[in-house]
Structures are given as C-alpha cells and as structure tokens.
Amino acid sequence: MKLRSLILAASVAALSAATATAEPTKIGMITTLSGGGAGLGIDVRDGFLLALKMSGNSDVEMVIEDDQRKPDIAVQLADRMVQSDKVDILTGIIWSNLAMAVVPSVTAQGKFYLSPNAGPSVLAGKGCHANYFNVSWQNDAMSEAAGNAMSEEGIGKVFLMAPNYPAGKDMMAGFKRFYKGEVVDEVYTKLGQTDYAAEIAQIRASDADQVYFFLPGGMGISFMKQYSGSGVDTPVMGPAFSFDQGILQAVGAAALGVKNTSQWNKDIDNAANAEFVTAFQAEYDRLPSLYASQGFDTANLILSAMGKADVKDADAFRAALEAAEFDSVRGDFAFGPNHHPIQNVYMREVIQEGDVFTNKIIGVALTDHTDAYAADCKM
Amino acid sequence: MKRETMINALLALGLLAVPLWALIADEPFYITLATRVAIFALAGVGLNIAIGLGGLVSFGHAAFFGLGGYAMGVLASHAQSYTPMMEWPFLIEGSNSMPVIWITAVIASGLAALVIGALSLRTAGVYFIMITLAFGQMLYYFTISWPAYGGEDGLSIYIRNGFPGLNTLDPIQFFAITFVILGLALVFSTLLAKSPFGLALNAARQSSERVETIGITPYRLRLTAFVISGMITGLAGALFADLNRFVSPTMFSWQTSGEIMVFIILGGTARLFGPVAGAALFIALEQVLGGLSDYWHIYLGLLLLCVVLFARGGIIGTLAGEEARHD
Amino acid sequence: MSLILLIEQILNGLQFGVMLFLTAAGLTLVFGVMGLINLAHGSLFMVGAFAAATVAGATGSFVLALAASLAAAAAAGALVEILVIRRLYSRDHLDQVLATFALILIFSEGTRWLFGSFPLYLNIPDYLAGPVTLPGGIQYPLYRLTLIAIGLLVAFGLYLLISRTRLGIQIRAGESDREMIAALGVDISKLYTIVFALGAALAGFAGALVGAIQSVQVGMGEPVLILAFVVIVIGGIGSIKGALIGSLLVGLTDTLGGVLLPEFFKLFMDNASATSVGSSLSTMLIYILMAIVLVMKPTGLFGAKA
CATH class of the missing domain: 3.40.50.2300 (Response regulator)
Incomplete structure (x- = not known):
C-alpha cells in the first residue's frame, strides 16, 4: 500500500x-x-x-x-x-x-x-x-495555432491526417477553423494504426504544399519513421504530442527540423x-x-x-x-x-543538443489564444 | 449437502455480507466493488451457458456486453437531452427507466446473438473462437468510428437511470438490484441445465452424432443456447453501463471478452457459481495488487498462471474437490 | 486514382502481408503441431523488437540487431515452452487461453519494468534508407522492398524446411498424428520445444524488422496478434501455405480497402461523409473478410480438418 x-x-x-x-x-x-x-x-x-x-x-x-x-x-x-x-x-x-x-x-x-x-x-x-x-x-488549441501559422506563412494547399476518433476530428476541425488555404485531402486512419505506407503514397500523389497530422504517441513515431524513409519531401507539421520529449528519442533524426505547436517548451x-x-x-x-x-x-x-x-x-x-x-x-x-486557459501557443522546431533530441521555440503561433467553445458554456 | 453447494452458499452470503458491512462501516466504495462483482458475475453466467453447457467457446461476448451498454447509453442520452431517437416512421423516445433499458438491451443483444450465432455456428473449435472474436472486433471498430454516439469518447450519462420504487443513486439499493438479477440468472441457469433442453444441449456437446441419430438438430440447440447466453451478457452490459454512468467502445474490446472468459475459468468452467467466484477473486486481486506496485500486472499474471497450472477446475473445482462437469 | 498510385498501394499491401506472414507462420505451426492456442505470440514479437533496439543502440549494427531478435525471441520461446507451455498441451483450449493471457500480462509489464515506459529507438540502417525508383517511375522505399524480399525468402525457407528436412517430416507427422510419432521414437518434447522456439524466432524477427519503421513500445504485439489470428483462420489453421495466402489477402484487403473505400463512396456522396463512412468501413473490412471466408468455408481456405 x-x-x-x-x-x-x-x-x-x-x-x-x-x-x-x-x-x-x-x-x-x-x-x-x-x-x-x-x-x-x-x-x-x-x-x-x-x-x-x-x-x-x-x-x-x-x-x-x-x-x-x-x-x-x-x-x-x-x-x-x-x-x-x-x-x-x-x-x-x-x-x-x-x-x-x-x-x-x-x-x-x-x-x-x-x-x-x-x-x-x-x-x-x-x-x-x-x-x-x-x-x-482545449484539444483544438494546438491545431488552431498550426492552421493560423500556415495561413500566415501563405501555404496554399495542405493535406490533413488524423486517427478516426473524436479527438482526431476535433483537431482537424480546429485546424480548418484558422486555416484559410485549400485542404486537398483529409484522411482518417485507424486508431492505433502502425503502418502508414498507404497514406504516405496518397501524400506523394497529392499536390499539397504541407502535411498537417495529428497522430499521438506510437502512431506518430511510426508515421515519422516511415515518412522520412519514403523520399516524399512535402514538409510536415503537427501538434506537440508527436514531438514531445518522451518520444522524440524513439523517432530520432527523422524528426529533425520538423515544426510543431505547443503551449510550453523548456x-x-x-x-x-x-x-x-x-x-x-x-x-x-x-x-x-x-x-x-x-x-x-x-x-x-x-x-x-x-x-x-x-x-x-x-x-x-x-x-x-x-x-x-x-x-x-x-x-x-x-x-x-x-x-479553460488563455495562453500563447508557440511554434517549435525539433533540434539536436549533443545526442539528445529536443525542441526549441522559433516563434509565437497564436497570442493569448482562447478556445472556440466558450460561447456555448453557461455556468 | 454436497461440498460444492456449501461453497456456493458461502459465496452468495459473502457477496451479500461485504456490502452490508460496508454500509454499516460507511465505506460506500466497497458496495460499488461488490456491485461490480455481481455484474461481471452475471456476464460470466451468460457466457457460461455457451461455454460450460453448450461447449461453445465464444471469444466475442464483449459484443453483447457492449450492445447492452449502448442500449443504456443511447436510450438514456436521448432522455437526457429530451430528443427523440427516431421520429419516422414512428416516434421512439429515449428512456431513463431501468426496466425499459433492460428489455431493450436483452432484445438487442439477443438479435445480435441470433445473427452472429447463426453464422458462427457453421464453424467449430478454434474457428468458432476466432469468428466470434471477429464479430466483436467489427462492432468495436464500428463504435469507435461512428460519431453519433460519442465515438471513442463514449457517452456520459449524468444521473443513474431509475427503477420504480427505488433510489438507484444509493449504492446499496443499486447493489440490491444487481444481486437479485444475478440470483435470478443463477436460478434460471440451474433450471436450464436440468431441463430437457439443457440435457440435450449437454449431450450434443459430448457427442453431436448421437444426438442427431435421435432426431435433434444440434445446430438449433446451440443457436438457442448462444442467444440466451448473449441476452444475459447483454443485460449485464446494461447494468455495467449504469454502474459507471458511462459507456464506451472499450466494452466491445477483445480484452473485455477475454476478461469475462477469465472469470469463468478462474472460478471453474461449467460450475454454477464459477463466474461469481472468478469475478470476486479477480476484482479482489485488482484491488490488493494494484496498491502494491506500478508493475502489478506481473503478479496478476503469475497468479493466474498458477491457477491454470496447479488448480485445475478453477477455484470451485479445487475447493469442491470433485470432477468438473466438463470433460 | 492513377495506376502508379495503385501499384504502389499493392506493393504496400504485399509488404504488410509478408510481415504478417512471419508472425502468423509461427502461430499456425504451433497450433498445427501441438494444438495450442498461444495468445502470447504477440509478446514474442515485442521481445524481438526490444532485443533488436537494445543491441542496435549498443553496437550500431542492424544485422547484429536482427540476429539478437532471433536469438532473444527463440530463447524466450524455448524458456516459456519448458516452464509453462508444455503443461498445456493436454489441456482444453480454455485453459490455454487463460494461461497465455496471463503470459501477456507478465511479458508486457516485465518489459516495461526492464526498459521503462517510453518507446525505444530503432531505425533502418543507412544502406537501406531512402527510396528507389522502380520501372514505371514509381518511387518506393528500399527498406520496404527489402522486407518483401526477406518475407518471401523466409516463406521459401520454411517450405524447404518442412518439405525437405528431417525436422520437417517430424513436424508434418506431428500435425497428422501426434501419438504415432511418439511411438516411432521421436523425442516429442524436444520437437515441441524446437517448433515453439522456431515460431517465436520468426515472430521476434518480424518484430525487429517492423520495429525499425514503427514504434518499439510495450503492447506493440497485441494488434499484430489479433491480425495473425485472423490470417491463420482465413488460411486454415496449421497450414503454412494457408498462412501465406491469408497474410497476403489480409494485407491487401486492409491497405487497399483503406484507400479505395473512401474513393468509392465519393462517387455518390459528398466528400466529408464519404471519408467518414469509408474509413469506418475499412477498419472493419478484414473482420468482414474473415467472417465471409468462414461462413463459406468453415475450416478456412486450406484447413484440413475441423
């Protein structure tokens, strides 16, 4: 006990x-x-x-x-x-x-x-x-920030990917709420899926300028490892969950340079x-x-x-x-x-410090961000 | 009195004594635990009709457990939001009355068992184990990706559904409901085993050919047993959902099927009180070992292993010390 | 959808299928020869991946890592067989299910206890990294092509082992009549240990190969286990040929279903609901396939007996 x-x-x-x-x-x-x-x-x-x-x-x-x-x-x-x-x-x-x-x-x-x-x-x-x-x-926050950042960068076409469950759909909805360009394709994968070869082929075949994906935990590790070996060079971005300290070592060099959104960094x-x-x-x-x-x-x-x-x-x-x-x-x-928090959401980039992979902040993606649902809340 | 009968009586008394003690000692959590045992035991009693009596090793009973749960979730969520489930061709309202939910759960899981059983019973042995697993997995993935009722997030019901004349929010009264239902299921199960139907089913399990020669179709017997079994497990699912005031696709997962099966084997396959003993021991272990270490699954695994290897016939088989009814 | 994309997806399905075959082959052998349902087979897949990640981390050599995965999984398999599994051959399927369910718990938490809760790093070696261009201009990852080749080689090797060697004869004899080969003087308990270790080694090998492009983490074996069961049931339990055909069927159905179904529904639905319905249906597809096969052929495609 x-x-x-x-x-x-x-x-x-x-x-x-x-x-x-x-x-x-x-x-x-x-x-x-x-x-x-x-x-x-x-x-x-x-x-x-x-x-x-x-x-x-x-x-x-x-x-x-x-x-x-x-x-x-x-x-x-x-x-x-x-x-x-x-x-x-x-x-x-x-x-x-x-x-x-x-x-x-x-x-x-x-x-x-x-x-x-x-x-x-x-x-x-x-x-x-x-x-x-x-x-x-709020679940959508990091995706909203990513959508905003991509719009500001002037990225015109994006490919979206998330697992087929409510949080995945929330994330993609959050992204689209702030993104002003064109969504060329939106793919929902199986929860817990470990092989993304089929999706990577779809990304290759699309004319997207950037990929935005939400694949938390092991799913993200699998995707990043397979993506970096596929020869597809469309840049990817995701919320912090796939690029966090606990899993970055398992992704390794495949994640280097990838941008991700987070409300915190060390x-x-x-x-x-x-x-x-x-x-x-x-x-x-x-x-x-x-x-x-x-x-x-x-x-x-x-x-x-x-x-x-x-x-x-x-x-x-x-x-x-x-x-x-x-x-x-x-x-x-x-x-x-x-x-729910009112806070900044930052853009981070994966870097290597010695032999440890970690993130550094490269800018603010959304300032004093608040979520989209507050209006429905009657306390 | 036979030794097994005595053990059964002790188990029933024990399951009644723990919540009564908890009521006096003002430890309502132990009432909740006992309710959990009763509900899991009920699910096991259902599965035991298929496995113990019919020899049908179903690895997909989570399908019925989950359907029962979702019968509660869907009806209660419509009642909660005051939106009808269906307006056309005729109006169906949601409900937060337990009897209505139970009937719906039993009918829904019975129909599902009829379809799944009719297809699965064309196979036998390991193929049967695996095809039932496949149907369970189908429903699991369907509920995860079906957005109308919460998908993977599941459905939260804020207030436990009502039963006429009782305050179901009071843990001991809800326990009483589950205890009575479990008791009725056990009585039903005994009567079923002794009925001509049960005897024929048991005979079909031992020798299919022999039963056929006297003009009984084993397929129909087994299908009936499978449907009854699914109905009882579905009812347990509805109660489980009400205990948690929450349903989610995990109720459909293959681990749930595995756990219900573990209750039966742990307690003693084909023993009337096997599921009760198994569920009680499993939940007690979960409580005791969970506090010991972050890695308590190792101890749980070792214990389960010891039971299989050294305590053949499960707890009741070992205690009663006589041959189990199954071969 | 262009032809090139379709061919690429077929390759992906093939690759997924041959990796499934490595796991399923051991499962079907163990069932065919010993009549044992082994739920812990997925754990041996995980053992292989963790062993490979550890050795690759220490030595930097992928080949050594693969060797370690074979050795570690075979050793774990032999150990488990001697300590636990051999006591289960005479039991009914229920006892086997419970005992091997317990083994999953022990393996998973034991691994977490040894290696911690975070995923491990294992990556493909540089000489296999990157894409190659296939005839027709298809860009395809070299590593995945290698996986297809290795998988097919192992399948061929297994075929030779079973049809041409003494061990193979004993295995086949064991499948058709267990009592007989014991009577003929074959050391049956040694044979069983070898078969189990062989199956474990194949699963561990698959774990290492797949681990290089996936996440090496606790619990990685369970989804594979369920798929491997689907495969051997479709193929017919005990049949290596069935396992191969079943693996390829499942691999292709799963991969192509996920891609084609949403496209199919887009023909007569708006994009959003087509994606939603298509993805939902595709996750259920292999189980639907399995149910159809079993309803048509109750002992699988190549199953001998019920």
Missing part, C-alpha cells in the same frame, strides 16, 4: 500564514501508470509531485492510482476517491475519453477537477462546469520555467516533457489557491482558482470564462 496514501510530509514546515487550516487538503490523482500509455501519466505525476516537494507545503495529502487507460477503471477509482477517501480535488487524467467518463460525475458531486492534460470540446462548451478547470489546453524564458527544468532534471534525471510541465503547473495552481482559501469553502476556493495567481512555467496564464 505504498502508493495508496502517499503522504508528503515536508521536512521544513515553511507554510505561508494563510494556509493555517486544520485538515490537510486531499488530492486524488487518477492517471495512467501501467501499460502502453504509462509514459504520459508518469510525467504528469512526477511534475505534480515535484511542485509539491519544491513548495515544502505539508498540508497536502495525495492519493495516487493507476487507471490502466480504461474508462471503467477510472470511473471506479473516482467513485472510491470521492466516497471512501473523501478527496477534495481530483486531477491526473490523460485521455479525453477517460475525462469524459469521470469529470461530469465528479463535478456533479461537488468536487473540483483540474485537468492536467485532456481538453475535450464538450467540457469546454455545453458540458462546462463551475468546478472543472482545464490547466492544459526554453520559454521565465524564472519559474528555468527553475522547473533544472529541478526536474536533478530529481528524475531526464528532461521534462510537456506533460510534466502541465502536472507541475496544475500543482502550483492548487497551491496558490490553497494559499488564499480553504478548499472546504467551495466558492472562495473556486474564486482563488479562477484568479490563477501562480507563476506558470508557460509565462502568462489566465482562465477564460469557461475555465
């Missing part, structure tokens, strides 16, 4: 005066720690725990559980955390479909949920809730980020990923709100979260009316 009640007792009780609450704030984290998608969950967890450790705040009690990337397990864990562990705040879910399973019932039971990764459109629009905060991005110039990157490497001996940065920000947001209000006073605590007065590693960070 080591993980079950991971009580983080800080060595020095360096508490700010306002957090003099009697009971610790209980946070439940449901994330993917086993199976194929475990890398993302581990990063979110590690970033989150690092922020708690660095704060030295001993008023937080963590309950961490593995959802195995299965929606029914996630629902079951959420029920347990709310009913038995009596947590005040839930967080941690990586995947949109799991978030859709858990978030509505958790917020309906009066708990806070802070999303460190998934941002399905329903939860930003019609299904929004006063107790639901998204600390990462070279964003601010004190909080510099401290985070150094501390993360010192603690875990690897470069932080996008997911780690989101976990880190989520924890700091919670800590900042705890400094201002008691979590038992839901209205005050909600107002404290809405204020978002913490030093985000992304720089400026604020919540829109639907509790």
Whole structure:
C-alpha cells in the first residue's frame, strides 16, 4: 500500500500564514501508470509531485492510482476517491475519453477537477462546469495555432491526417477553423494504426504544399519513421504530442527540423520555467516533457489557491482558482470564462543538443489564444 | 449437502455480507466493488451457458456486453437531452427507466446473438473462437468510428437511470438490484441445465452424432443456447453501463471478452457459481495488487498462471474437490 | 486514382502481408503441431523488437540487431515452452487461453519494468534508407522492398524446411498424428520445444524488422496478434501455405480497402461523409473478410480438418 496514501510530509514546515487550516487538503490523482500509455501519466505525476516537494507545503495529502487507460477503471477509482477517501480535488487524467467518463460525475458531486492534460470540446462548451478547470489546453488549441501559422506563412494547399476518433476530428476541425488555404485531402486512419505506407503514397500523389497530422504517441513515431524513409519531401507539421520529449528519442533524426505547436517548451524564458527544468532534471534525471510541465503547473495552481482559501469553502476556493495567481512555467496564464486557459501557443522546431533530441521555440503561433467553445458554456 | 453447494452458499452470503458491512462501516466504495462483482458475475453466467453447457467457446461476448451498454447509453442520452431517437416512421423516445433499458438491451443483444450465432455456428473449435472474436472486433471498430454516439469518447450519462420504487443513486439499493438479477440468472441457469433442453444441449456437446441419430438438430440447440447466453451478457452490459454512468467502445474490446472468459475459468468452467467466484477473486486481486506496485500486472499474471497450472477446475473445482462437469 | 498510385498501394499491401506472414507462420505451426492456442505470440514479437533496439543502440549494427531478435525471441520461446507451455498441451483450449493471457500480462509489464515506459529507438540502417525508383517511375522505399524480399525468402525457407528436412517430416507427422510419432521414437518434447522456439524466432524477427519503421513500445504485439489470428483462420489453421495466402489477402484487403473505400463512396456522396463512412468501413473490412471466408468455408481456405 505504498502508493495508496502517499503522504508528503515536508521536512521544513515553511507554510505561508494563510494556509493555517486544520485538515490537510486531499488530492486524488487518477492517471495512467501501467501499460502502453504509462509514459504520459508518469510525467504528469512526477511534475505534480515535484511542485509539491519544491513548495515544502505539508498540508497536502495525495492519493495516487493507476487507471490502466480504461474508462471503467477510472470511473471506479473516482467513485472510491470521492466516497471512501473523501478527496477534495481530483486531477491526473490523460485521455479525453477517460475525462469524459469521470469529470461530469465528479463535478456533479461537488468536487473540483483540474485537468492536467485532456481538453475535450464538450467540457469546454455545453458540458462546462463551475468546478472543472482545464490547466492544459482545449484539444483544438494546438491545431488552431498550426492552421493560423500556415495561413500566415501563405501555404496554399495542405493535406490533413488524423486517427478516426473524436479527438482526431476535433483537431482537424480546429485546424480548418484558422486555416484559410485549400485542404486537398483529409484522411482518417485507424486508431492505433502502425503502418502508414498507404497514406504516405496518397501524400506523394497529392499536390499539397504541407502535411498537417495529428497522430499521438506510437502512431506518430511510426508515421515519422516511415515518412522520412519514403523520399516524399512535402514538409510536415503537427501538434506537440508527436514531438514531445518522451518520444522524440524513439523517432530520432527523422524528426529533425520538423515544426510543431505547443503551449510550453523548456526554453520559454521565465524564472519559474528555468527553475522547473533544472529541478526536474536533478530529481528524475531526464528532461521534462510537456506533460510534466502541465502536472507541475496544475500543482502550483492548487497551491496558490490553497494559499488564499480553504478548499472546504467551495466558492472562495473556486474564486482563488479562477484568479490563477501562480507563476506558470508557460509565462502568462489566465482562465477564460469557461475555465479553460488563455495562453500563447508557440511554434517549435525539433533540434539536436549533443545526442539528445529536443525542441526549441522559433516563434509565437497564436497570442493569448482562447478556445472556440466558450460561447456555448453557461455556468 | 454436497461440498460444492456449501461453497456456493458461502459465496452468495459473502457477496451479500461485504456490502452490508460496508454500509454499516460507511465505506460506500466497497458496495460499488461488490456491485461490480455481481455484474461481471452475471456476464460470466451468460457466457457460461455457451461455454460450460453448450461447449461453445465464444471469444466475442464483449459484443453483447457492449450492445447492452449502448442500449443504456443511447436510450438514456436521448432522455437526457429530451430528443427523440427516431421520429419516422414512428416516434421512439429515449428512456431513463431501468426496466425499459433492460428489455431493450436483452432484445438487442439477443438479435445480435441470433445473427452472429447463426453464422458462427457453421464453424467449430478454434474457428468458432476466432469468428466470434471477429464479430466483436467489427462492432468495436464500428463504435469507435461512428460519431453519433460519442465515438471513442463514449457517452456520459449524468444521473443513474431509475427503477420504480427505488433510489438507484444509493449504492446499496443499486447493489440490491444487481444481486437479485444475478440470483435470478443463477436460478434460471440451474433450471436450464436440468431441463430437457439443457440435457440435450449437454449431450450434443459430448457427442453431436448421437444426438442427431435421435432426431435433434444440434445446430438449433446451440443457436438457442448462444442467444440466451448473449441476452444475459447483454443485460449485464446494461447494468455495467449504469454502474459507471458511462459507456464506451472499450466494452466491445477483445480484452473485455477475454476478461469475462477469465472469470469463468478462474472460478471453474461449467460450475454454477464459477463466474461469481472468478469475478470476486479477480476484482479482489485488482484491488490488493494494484496498491502494491506500478508493475502489478506481473503478479496478476503469475497468479493466474498458477491457477491454470496447479488448480485445475478453477477455484470451485479445487475447493469442491470433485470432477468438473466438463470433460 | 492513377495506376502508379495503385501499384504502389499493392506493393504496400504485399509488404504488410509478408510481415504478417512471419508472425502468423509461427502461430499456425504451433497450433498445427501441438494444438495450442498461444495468445502470447504477440509478446514474442515485442521481445524481438526490444532485443533488436537494445543491441542496435549498443553496437550500431542492424544485422547484429536482427540476429539478437532471433536469438532473444527463440530463447524466450524455448524458456516459456519448458516452464509453462508444455503443461498445456493436454489441456482444453480454455485453459490455454487463460494461461497465455496471463503470459501477456507478465511479458508486457516485465518489459516495461526492464526498459521503462517510453518507446525505444530503432531505425533502418543507412544502406537501406531512402527510396528507389522502380520501372514505371514509381518511387518506393528500399527498406520496404527489402522486407518483401526477406518475407518471401523466409516463406521459401520454411517450405524447404518442412518439405525437405528431417525436422520437417517430424513436424508434418506431428500435425497428422501426434501419438504415432511418439511411438516411432521421436523425442516429442524436444520437437515441441524446437517448433515453439522456431515460431517465436520468426515472430521476434518480424518484430525487429517492423520495429525499425514503427514504434518499439510495450503492447506493440497485441494488434499484430489479433491480425495473425485472423490470417491463420482465413488460411486454415496449421497450414503454412494457408498462412501465406491469408497474410497476403489480409494485407491487401486492409491497405487497399483503406484507400479505395473512401474513393468509392465519393462517387455518390459528398466528400466529408464519404471519408467518414469509408474509413469506418475499412477498419472493419478484414473482420468482414474473415467472417465471409468462414461462413463459406468453415475450416478456412486450406484447413484440413475441423
């Protein structure tokens, strides 16, 4: 039962005066720690725990559980955390479909949920809730930024590709929302597909100037490796998920020079980020990923709100979260009316530092971006 | 009293005692866990009619489990948004009443079992295992890419559906519903096995030729068993969806078929209470081992392996210590 | 759609098919000779890919990596056969399913425990990188052409092994009558270990070859496993020839279906819904194919007995 009640007792009780609450704030984290998608969950967890450790705040009690990337397990864990562990705040879910399973019932039971990764459109629009905060991005954001950037660059014809499932369609819709040129073809592949030879042949046959694709995780690795060996030289672009720290080493040189959009990178110039990157490497001996940065920000947001209000006073605590007065590693960070971020989305490029592949920022793709669904949200 | 009967009685009592204790100790989560056991056991009871009684090893029962789930999801989501499911040729409204959902789930999965069974039963042995798997996978990919009901995201139902006279949101009352249904299914299963139909089916499993010589068509017997089996598993799917207030294509995945099968083998194939024992042990292991390490699947795998290798006949087979009914 | 594109897609389907064949051949051999359903076959595919990635990372040699994949998967296969699998031959299919399901759990999490949760790097060697121009002006990746050639060579090698060698005679004898060959003095348990290791080695080899153009990660074997089952069932369980034909059928159906179906629906639908309906249908296509084959021929295309 080591993980079950991971009580983080800080060595020095360096508490700010306002957090003099009697009971610790209980946070439940449901994330993917086993199976194929475990890398993302581990990063979110590690970033989150690092922020708690660095704060030295001993008023937080963590309950961490593995959802195995299965929606029914996630629902079951959420029920347990709310009913038995009596947590005040839930967080941690990586995947949109799991978030859709858990978030509505958790917020309906009066708990806070802070999303460190998934941002399905329903939860930003019609299904929004006063107790639901998204600390990462709405799913479409990075694709909207890419569409905008391509339009500004004057790219006239684009080839779109995504897996045939809701997040894939959301991404492509987001791209088209901001892209003004012509979409020459739009291909939806099987979820979990590993061979993209057929799609690459279609790209070769098309007269597109650029390819925009959303293939998270292993799908992106497979596509990039096959694409670079195919001799097709149409440039590609994608959201950060296929070019993140955790998988870049597996893609290798095939990804060099590829542009991708992201709300964070390790070279964003601010004190909080510099401290985070150094501390993360010192603690875990690897470069932080996008997911780690989101976990880190989520924890700091919670800590900042705890400094201002008691979590038992839901209205005050909600107002404290809405204020978002913490030093985000992304720089400026604020919540829109639907509790989704208003933030910059950057254009990054994959580079090599020594023998490590990583990203550097080459520009801003969208400034102070907010999502398209806020108008549908009635809180 | 036979030893197996005693074990069965103990299992039933245990499944009742845990949630009652949880109610008193104010640990509602354990009620939810017991409900989960009851529902998975029900799915297993359904599959056991095909596997244990009929000798039909279906690797595609997730199809019925998922259909039951989606019967609940589709009806309840229409009720939730006050939009009718169909306006032409006649009006069909959504529903959030459990009995209506159960009937729909049973009919839908029964019809699917009729079609899948009619085609699959032309084959036998490993081919049957694999063709049922293929039908399950077809439905899995269909639900993922079919956008109307959420695709891979699935469907969230915010409030558990209602049952006349009960507050289904109260964990113990919902548990009571599933427990009663499981009990009825077990009784039905016993009666079925002892009925002329069950005896003929069992005979057809052992020797198809012999049954044919006395003028019974094994194909029809098996198809009937397959349909009944699919209906019960479909009902379990509807309850499972209501437990989670959520449905998604993972209910159709081949891992789900595998898990339902694991419950049966773990508990003891063809044993009446096999699925109950199997589901209870599996979920208990998941709870206990999950807390031990990030790599708990290794321990789960090793344990399952030990059961197959050293505890032949599953838990009940080992405890009861007599020959299983299957050969 | 131009002819060149169509030919390219046919090549892609072929390449996908021959790689499936490497995995399916072992599965069908093991079933044919020992009567065992091995769900953990996909795990051996993964073992091969991880072994190759590790050795390629350490030595930089792709050839050594391939050798390592063969050796590691064969060793893992032999080990598993001796420790677990041989106790399952006399059991019914249900017990085999549960035991090998348990093996998947152990292999997957064991691999994650050893190698971590992030995908590994394995890439094609420089001398096989890039495209070549085929007659007719088709640009096609050299590596994929190599895969087709290797796959066909292995298929030919297997044919020779089974039709011309002593081991092959024993395998064929084992398929038709298990008790008989034991009575004839063949060391049956050694034969079984060899057959299982051979099947494992083929799967591991495929894992390494495919791993170079895919993501080497935990769980990579499971989609392949399901496809391999589809293949051997279509081809007829136990038949190597059936596995080859089945692989090519599945490879071509899957690849061409994904490309042609959306185009087909575009003839009488608007683009967006044609893409949507076409892609949905194409993901189900190979299972539809399998159901049709089994309904027409209940023991597969080349299956001997039920």
